[in-house]
Amino acid sequence: MSDLLAQIDTTGIRGALQPGYDLTGLTWFRVGGPAELLFQPADEADLAVFMGRVPAGVPITVIGLGSNLLVREGGIPGVTIRLSARGFGQVESVAPNRLRAGAAVPDKKLAEAALAAGLGGFAFYFGIPGGIGGALRMNAGANGGETRERVVEVRAVDRQGRLHTLTNADMGYAYRGSSAPADLIFTSALFEGVPAPEDEIRAAMAAVTAHREAAQPIRSRTGGSTFKNPAGHSAWKLIDAAGCRGLRVGDAQVSEMHCNFLINLGAATAHDVESLGETVRARVYEATGERLEWEIKRFGHFAPGREILPFHGLI
The missing domain is CATH 3.30.465.10 (Uridine Diphospho-n-acetylenolpyruvylglucosamine Reductase; domain 3)
Incomplete structure (x- = not known):
């Protein structure tokens, strides 16, 4: 039993508790690190009971389907909660x-x-x-x-x-x-x-599908739209203007199809993906003066010696 799990009274808890769970397979990027403790509650009542028993100083992180998520290689401390399809x-x-x-x-x-x-x-x-x-x-x-x-x-x-x-x-x-x-x-x-x-x-849904297939790398390992649109601007246009279309760090790449998507070409790490994102932010700032903000949620610690500064320390 993990040290964290030993601190929590799990009597009557019906959901799954998994110490040291590798979250890589739960993210669409297919990169990441472990959760110190992953909890998947059976239903709302189970979640409520569990939350009432987690010690006040233990961090709580909630993840969803993993599409808009980057988990750093050092993993997520404390309890990571993922709501089950059966209960929610x-x-x-x-x-x-x-x-x-x-x-x-x-x-x-x-x-x-x-x-x-x-x-x-x-x-x-x-x-x-x-x-x-x-x-x-x-x-x-x-x-x-x-x-x-x-x-x-x-x-x-x-x-x-x-x-x-x-x-x-x-x-x-x-x-x-x-x-x-x-x-x-x-x-x-x-x-x-x-x-x-x-x-x-049906026509409206078909139009949405046609737009996605024509404009987005939906068959790639990606986290979806990477950066928020700054007021009065489209993030992808700023990224393209800064010369970042197709830019690579390791096996992470700015999509050739849509510049506001980062993709894992196959062997990228979380470090590659986040480093690429901060490179894009730095280049856009240098070229346009605009500060792109992450839309993708990034959780967890950097692995020792693999820390990444925002904008790579440019500002």
């Missing part, structure tokens, strides 16, 4: 025009459930390679739609294991972010759409 992966119709989705539901699955329910306004989710938990936290959006336009309320568990219900206003949504307390773990959300003809919804 369902979508149900709960009222006219309303769907409740668990935080582990893939965004694409929510779009498909909305289609089955005859609800418009969800097609943009069909092209986002992530889960609802991350979408709620980051106000995920694409193709002219955003999460904040569909959310009615969100259920969450806090650090002490208490349950909360947040309204749309409570979430404090902004571009690719929210001001909801960082210690809240979202478990599900209530969404509202608008009735629409099936052929109209």
Whole structure:
């Protein structure tokens, strides 16, 4: 038993507890390091009980489907929580025009459930390679739609294991972010759409798919959109203008198809990917004066001797 696991009363906990779990296979980049302790709760009640028992000084990190995630090689200290598909992966119709989705539901699955329910306004989710938990936290959006336009309320568990219900206003949504307390773990959300003809919804979803296939390296190992768009600019245009299209560090590369995507050509490490990202940020700053901010979430410690400074220390 790990030292951390020994500090937690696991009596009655129904979810899976796995010390030293290698997170590499859970990220779309297929790079990373270990979780000191990975917990996959059975359901919301199980999560609440567990959270109430984790010592106050132990770090808690929540990861989703791994699409917008970079785990550093030194691993993630404390408890890493990943919501299970069995306990948090369902979508149900709960009222006219309303769907409740668990935080582990893939965004694409929510779009498909909305289609089955005859609800418009969800097609943009069909092209986002992530889960609802991350979408709620980051106000995920694409193709002219955003999460904040569909959310009615969100259920969450806090650090002490208490349950909360947040309204749309409570979430404090902004571009690719929210001001909801960082210690809240979202478990599900209530969404509202608008009735629409099936052929109209299918056409919108097809347009999203066509755009992704034409413009994004969707068959590569990637974390999705890497940097947020600065006000008044497109990140990919700034990256292209700085001469970074196709740039490589080790086996990590700026996509030739879409400059705001970093891809693992096969043997990249987390160090390669993050070093490439900081190289891109430094070159864009030198060329344009714009400071790109990461959209991809980076968690964990650097491996000893493999630390990376923001912008490589340029600013």
